[in-house]
Amino acid sequence: MLSKQQTEEFKQRLLKEKEKTTSNIEQRDMDYDEGELSSYDNHPADSGDELFLRERDQAITDMQEDMLSDVDRALKAIEDGTYGICKVCGKEIEIERLDIIPETLLCIEHAKEEAEQNENDPNSRPSEEDVLDPSVTARGKDIDGDTDGFSKVSDFGSSDTPSDQEDGIDPTRS
Numbered sequence: 001m002l003s004k005q006q007t008e009e010f011k012q013r014l015l016k017e018k019e020k021t022t023s024n025i026e027q028r029d030m031d032y033d034e035g036e037l038s039s040y041d042n043h044p045a046d047s048g049d050e051l052f053l054r055e056r057d058q059a060i061t062d063m064q065e066d067m068l069s070d071v072d073r074a075l076k077a078i079e080d081g082t083y084g085i086c087k088v089c090g091k092e093i094e095i096e097r098l099d100i101i102p103e104t105l106l107c108i109e110h111a112k113e114e115a116e117q118n119e120n121d122p123n124s125r126p127s128e129e130d131v132l133d134p135s136v137t138a139r140g141k142d143i144d145g146d147t148d149g150f151s152k153v154s155d156f157g158s159s160d161t162p163s164d165q166e167d168g169i170d171p172t173r174s
Contacts, residue, residue, distance in 0.1 A: 001084070002083065002084040002095070006095070007078060007083060007084070010083065010098060010102050011075065014071050014074050017071055018075070021068050025064050070104075074102065074104070077105060086105070093106070
């Protein structure tokens with residue numbers, strides 16, 4: 001069991017982390033520049049760079065918001081007197097683990113189990129899959145009764161040599 005002094009030290013560290021993370025999120029929001037009013041004279045790569053940087057900043061902000069919620073839960077556990085005790089099994093969390101990850105509420109065994117469950121969760125698929133149509137990204141000819149784009153274009157010829165064909169015969173010379 002943690003002593004009152006240890007609990008107070010962890011509380012101070014958590015409060016400092018909360019202040020730092022909140023400050024980082026606010027600073028990132030203030031620093032964000034909307035860019036130029038018009039992208040008429042910009043190269044498409046410039047727009048791509050801006051989009052990448054904004055998405056990266058959003059991902060960092062999301063991670064920091066998750067960290068804030070973990071810190072808030074740990075501070076609540078301190079108030080409730082349950083800090084340092086695994087919320088799953090009720091065993092004491094190792095002081096070394098708390099020293100490294102003061103916002104944790106799980107012992108190492110249950111943290112591993114939770115990570116494995118999140119890794120294998122079918123609902124944690126990439127967000128891109130929500131908008132991608134598998135019939136468009138599939139390979140080969142017959143896709144939903146239609147032909148894929150490459151096959152349509154390759155009917156007009158390609159840079160393949162006759163040796164690239166399955167039967168070695170050049171279809172343009174038949």
